[in-house]
Amino acid sequence: MGTRVAAALKDAALAGFVALVLAFPLVGFATNDEGGPSLAIHTRFTWVLLGGAGVFAARLVLTVLRALLPHLVKVGRSNSPARLAGPRRHGARLFGALLVAFAIALPFLPFSSRYLVDLGTTVLIYIMLGWGLNVVVGLAGLLDLGYVAFYAVGAYSFALIARWYGLGFWEALPLSGLLSASFGVLLGFPVLRLRGDYLAIVTLGFGEIVRIVLLNWTDVTGGPNGIAGVPRPTFFGLVLLPRAPNGGATFSQFFGLSFSPDQRIDFLYFVILALALVTNAFSLRLRRLPIGRAWEALREDEIACRALGIDPTRVKLSAFAIGAMLGGFAGAFFATRQGFISPESFTFQESATILAIVVLGGMGSQMGVVLAAILLVTFPEFGRAFAEFRMLLFGAAMVAIMVWRPRGLLAQRAPSVRLRAAAVAVEAT
Amino acid sequence: MLLEVEHLSIRFGGLLAVDDLSFAAEAGQITAIIGPNGAGKTTVFNCLTGFYRPSVGRLALERDGVTHYLERMDGYRIARDAGLARTFQNIRLFAGMTVLENLVVAQHAPLMRASAFSLAGLLGLPGYRRAETHAIEKSCAWLDRIGLLARADDAAGNLPYGAQRRLEIARAMCTDPALLCLDEPAAGLNARETGELMALLRAIRDETGIGILLIEHDMRLVMGVSDRVVVLNYGQKIADGPPDAVRHDAAVIKAYLGEEDAA
Amino acid sequence: MAYFLQQLINGLTLGAVYGLIAIGYTMVYGIIGMINFAHGEIYMIGAFISFLAFLVLGALGLASVPLALFAVLLIAMAFTAVYGWAVERLAYRPLRGSFRLAPLISAIGMSIFLQNYVQLLQGARVKSLPPVVTGGFRIMEQGGFVVQMSWLQLMIIVLTVALMAGFSVVISATPLGRAQRACEQDMRMAQLSGIDVDRVVALTFVMGAALAAVAGLMVMLYYGVIDFFIGFLAGVKAFTAAVLGGIGSLPGAILGGLLIGLIEAFWSGYFASGYKDVSVFGVLILVLIFRPTGLLGRPEVEKV
Numbered sequence: 001m002g003t004r005v006a007a008a009l010k011d012a013a014l015a016g017f018v019a020l021v022l023a024f025p026l027v028g029f030a031t032n033d034e035g036g037p038s039l040a041i042h043t044r045f046t047w048v049l050l051g052g053a054g055v056f057a058a059r060l061v062l063t064v065l066r067a068l069l070p071h072l073v074k075v076g077r078s079n080s081p082a083r084l085a086g087p088r089r090h091g092a093r094l095f096g097a098l099l100v101a102f103a104i105a106l107p108f109l110p111f112s113s114r115y116l117v118d119l120g121t122t123v124l125i126y127i128m129l130g131w132g133l134n135v136v137v138g139l140a141g142l143l144d145l146g147y148v149a150f151y152a153v154g155a156y157s158f159a160l161i162a163r164w165y166g167l168g169f170w171e172a173l174p175l176s177g178l179l180s181a182s183f184g185v186l187l188g189f190p191v192l193r194l195r196g197d198y199l200a201i202v203t204l205g206f207g208e209i210v211r212i213v214l215l216n217w218t219d220v221t222g223g224p225n226g227i228a229g230v231p232r233p234t235f236f237g238l239v240l241l242p243r244a245p246n247g248g249a250t251f252s253q254f255f256g257l258s259f260s261p262d263q264r265i266d267f268l269y270f271v272i273l274a275l276a277l278v279t280n281a282f283s284l285r286l287r288r289l290p291i292g293r294a295w296e297a298l299r300e301d302e303i304a305c306r307a308l309g310i311d312p313t314r315v316k317l318s319a320f321a322i323g324a325m326l327g328g329f330a331g332a333f334f335a336t337r338q339g340f341i342s343p344e345s346f347t348f349q350e351s352a353t354i355l356a357i358v359v360l361g362g363m364g365s366q367m368g369v370v371l372a373a374i375l376l377v378t379f380p381e382f383g384r385a386f387a388e389f390r391m392l393l394f395g396a397a398m399v400a401i402m403v404w405r406p407r408g409l410l411a412q413r414a415p416s417v418r419l420r421a422a423a424v425a426v427e428a429t
Numbered sequence: 430m431l432l433e434v435e436h437l438s439i440r441f442g443g444l445l446a447v448d449d450l451s452f453a454a455e456a457g458q459i460t461a462i463i464g465p466n467g468a469g470k471t472t473v474f475n476c477l478t479g480f481y482r483p484s485v486g487r488l489a490l491e492r493d494g495v496t497h498y499l500e501r502m503d504g505y506r507i508a509r510d511a512g513l514a515r516t517f518q519n520i521r522l523f524a525g526m527t528v529l530e531n532l533v534v535a536q537h538a539p540l541m542r543a544s545a546f547s548l549a550g551l552l553g554l555p556g557y558r559r560a561e562t563h564a565i566e567k568s569c570a571w572l573d574r575i576g577l578l579a580r581a582d583d584a585a586g587n588l589p590y591g592a593q594r595r596l597e598i599a600r601a602m603c604t605d606p607a608l609l610c611l612d613e614p615a616a617g618l619n620a621r622e623t624g625e626l627m628a629l630l631r632a633i634r635d636e637t638g639i640g641i642l643l644i645e646h647d648m649r650l651v652m653g654v655s656d657r658v659v660v661l662n663y664g665q666k667i668a669d670g671p672p673d674a675v676r677h678d679a680a681v682i683k684a685y686l687g688e689e690d691a692a
Numbered sequence: 693m694a695y696f697l698q699q700l701i702n703g704l705t706l707g708a709v710y711g712l713i714a715i716g717y718t719m720v721y722g723i724i725g726m727i728n729f730a731h732g733e734i735y736m737i738g739a740f741i742s743f744l745a746f747l748v749l750g751a752l753g754l755a756s757v758p759l760a761l762f763a764v765l766l767i768a769m770a771f772t773a774v775y776g777w778a779v780e781r782l783a784y785r786p787l788r789g790s791f792r793l794a795p796l797i798s799a800i801g802m803s804i805f806l807q808n809y810v811q812l813l814q815g816a817r818v819k820s821l822p823p824v825v826t827g828g829f830r831i832m833e834q835g836g837f838v839v840q841m842s843w844l845q846l847m848i849i850v851l852t853v854a855l856m857a858g859f860s861v862v863i864s865a866t867p868l869g870r871a872q873r874a875c876e877q878d879m880r881m882a883q884l885s886g887i888d889v890d891r892v893v894a895l896t897f898v899m900g901a902a903l904a905a906v907a908g909l910m911v912m913l914y915y916g917v918i919d920f921f922i923g924f925l926a927g928v929k930a931f932t933a934a935v936l937g938g939i940g941s942l943p944g945a946i947l948g949g950l951l952i953g954l955i956e957a958f959w960s961g962y963f964a965s966g967y968k969d970v971s972v973f974g975v976l977i978l979v980l981i982f983r984p985t986g987l988l989g990r991p992e993v994e995k996v
Binding site for chain 1: 478479480504505506508509510514515517521522523524525526527529530533534535537538540541544547550551561565569578581582600601604
């Protein structure tokens with residue numbers, strides 16, 4: 001026992017020492033930037049010591065935990081197949097249903113406010129993006145680091161279609177989706193034969209190329225200024241404005257309500273909620289179809305897929321297309337919500353954020369993506385410090401998740417077909 | 430003639446892995462390819478299944494009156510159109526998916542057709558649902574046959590080794606092949622399991638009438654189950670005939686140099 | 693002609709920097725078969741440490757420029773090397789043997805973490821340093837355009853050549869280099885032969901990080917400004933260089949670095965510079981699609 005304590009202390013001391021070394025230059029010194037750029041520096045050695053001490057303590061705690069609860073803190077080596085969800089899905093389904101009910105009721109709840117509904121709208125956009133990327137990364141196992149490209153194509157295509165052809169949101173939405181899907185196929189073609197790492201880098205390159213083009217092709221995309229005046233969605237033709245632009249009734253007039261800007265906020269919220277619910281149903285359904293199974297089989301073992309007569313090209317392209325289409329829908333909605341778009345919203349950071357959502361939620365899990373998106377979007381709202389530390393913590397979380405639980409926090413893979421359930425279906429037909 | 434291999438050669442850089450190999454495999458028969466390690470057996474398989482492109486040679490597979498030239502086809506087309514199914518030396522199951530799902534995935538092609546690019550599937554049309562039910566029934570029939578029906582909903586990766594081997598064979602059979610290619614199916618199996626495997630192979634051969642081509646080191650299996658044996662050594666064929674003839678062939682004995690299993 | 697020559701000099705300087713970073717990518721890929729996505733941030737950290745070291749030394753009263761340069765070089769290499777070691781230890785070693793995507797995702801997470809780490813500690817603003825190494829010499833003049841090379845450019849190229857030469861010697865002639873090459877070929881066998889694989893891998897990361905630190909220092913001196921975001925772009929470009937030259941090949945990384953530097957310099961010299969990054973991404977995509985083994989790399993045959 002004594003030697004184990006000594007070993008643990010030595011190990012923690014080493015960790016603490018390394019932390020001190022790491023912290024010394026970057027934590028220990030900083031320029032006095034408060035008034036403006038300057039070359040004078042001040043020292044923060046107390047922070048360095050705190051950092052070292054903190055790491056020492058954390059390492060010690062980790063060692064103790066590992067000794068006490070070995071299976072909980074087991075690290076890495078996770079080539080074992082994912083745990084499969086048991087038949088007792090009732091709990092999960094109930095939770096899902098409650099979440100949906102809460103979401104529908106949100107604008108009407110007593111503690112609700114414009115701010116909260118806005119936040120909910122942002123959460124739902126990220127949920128849609130997460131589900132879209134989930135098809136590509138989680139189901140098909142293709143690590144796409146440039147997903148933001150499809151988000152951008154959806155947004156810009158909607159803005160441009162509205163500007164050039166005067167179409168409204170509902171008419172342009174399917175077109176945006178179609179364009180994004182085509183883009184997905186276009187971007188998918190070159191990466192078909194690439195392995196995981198290379199595929200990731202190439203998709204990253206594509207994402208960056210799209211952003212640079214958006215930034216520089218000023219004639220079409222408006223360059224850094226983007227495109228303004230993107231039309232808002234209508235409620236079956238009724239606009240949600242104080243006055244209808246071309247005559248005709250407004251939403252509030254039609255329903256005999258007095259106009260309030262909250263109506264538009266709430267309406268946008270319900271639009272994205274509806275889109276999200278349809279996306280969810282669509283994704284769940286696809287997973288049970290041969291194409292969904294083929295995606296997962298491809299992720300498991302591409303060579304075995306080929307040996308079974310499955311065309312990897314077609315399967316990969318369909319994953320890209322569907323994922324891109326969903327991203328495009330989210331992009332179109334994003335454009336209509338903001339009223340204007342610019343390349344700033346479509347950086348690699350966005351792709352990384354969406355990836356973080358999918359990874360943390362457990363690649364392949366619908367509910368996991370929801371929870372991770374809620375966490376990611378609401379986190380900075382708790383305070384200034386949280387906002388600053390958000391991406392830092394998410395980066396650390398990604399590393400931690402991969403090391404500790406590579407299949408994500410919530411990943412229990414629900415099989416796409418179950419014998420017991422199937423037996424019932426067989427009897428019914 | 431189900432499969433006809435003519436003058437197959439493949440070269441990797443300076444190494445001639447397979448040298449002017451010709452043999453045939455018939456439907457309703459089990460043909461075994463044997464030979465010392467490094468003789469080129471798996472290389473032949475890889476050529477047949479489209480993982481390698483032969484330098485020279487013709488690989489003709491006949492199915493439903495159509496001849497498919499495998500040396501020119503993509504891997505997945507060989508499986509889907511020519512009807513050549515294969516298992517692997519290191520089992521390649523979809524470990525994270527269930528036993529049942531593994532078999533249903535194998536029926537991807539007919540299910541995809543029935544789902545009309547997923548549209549019929551999305552709408553839940555009866556034509557697709559019938560196809561899915563049929564696929565599940567077929568999978569269950571195979572699971573029952575290999576004794577894994579009770580474990581249909583378990584993750585394939587959690588099965589014991591012998592069960593995984595059987596599952597991989599069942600999965601290959603679910604693609605409705607004309608020729609089943611098995612790469613060392615008895616590797617790692619004990620005597621009892623090997624006996625069960627032999628029974629399974631004979632049953633498949635007799636009931637479905639397809640051809641089976643297998644690579645094996647286990648001589649008991651090879652001699653016990655094969656209708657024809659092809660022997661390779663250093664990429665060349667040194668014997669080709671019924672098991673008894675091959676067993677006593679001088680060149681074969683020399684190649685193995687006393688490694689012959691007196692099973 | 694003169695203009696061309698100037699772009700050539702600029703390109704070679706840039707290429708030297710990319711080559712230094714690319715070596716880190718290619719070595720790590722050669723030995724553990726993974727892209728160290730966080731390597732760009734290591735380079736950025738090297739730049740920041742160099743920046744701070746200069747300020748500290750200046751505040752302490754060190755006036756001699758050559759001495760300061762030498763000291764900063766050592767300091768930056770040392771500290772950045774520790775960062776490189778830590779990244780491997782935390783984000784890669786636990787995942788050796790895990791499924792393919794895991795180390796890549798972990799690396800991306802580490803990259804995000806390091807970027808934000810520096811941003812929070814040092815501020816999001818651009819840091820600038822007055823020129824430390826100044827002056828140069830003219831090479832030729834043609835039609836009113838003067839082709840010149842600054843002392844800094846010369847220093848960068850000479851230092852890079854020296855480092856790469858030294859590095860090649862280490863790889864080919866020392867026990868560590870041999871152990872490294874053994875691990876590249878067959879890690880399990882190397883382990884069974886008694887090589888401490890963990891140590892060799894760690895040292896690989898450390899060496900790559902040290903070279904990246906030199907690149908960071910050079911860039912800081914050359915452009916005079918740094919910010920927490922330079923790692924991303926430089927990282928992708930250096931990775932492109934490594935792939936172009938043939939990933940896993942040391943001379944390939946050097947060659948690739950030079951080519952990328954030249955491509956970038958000539959593109960921004962002759963075409964719209966707004967799209968200059970697109971040129972590099974374009975090269976990356978074309979190489980990965982049409983010749984993934986690069987110019988000097990060895991082809992991989994997949995075993996079935």
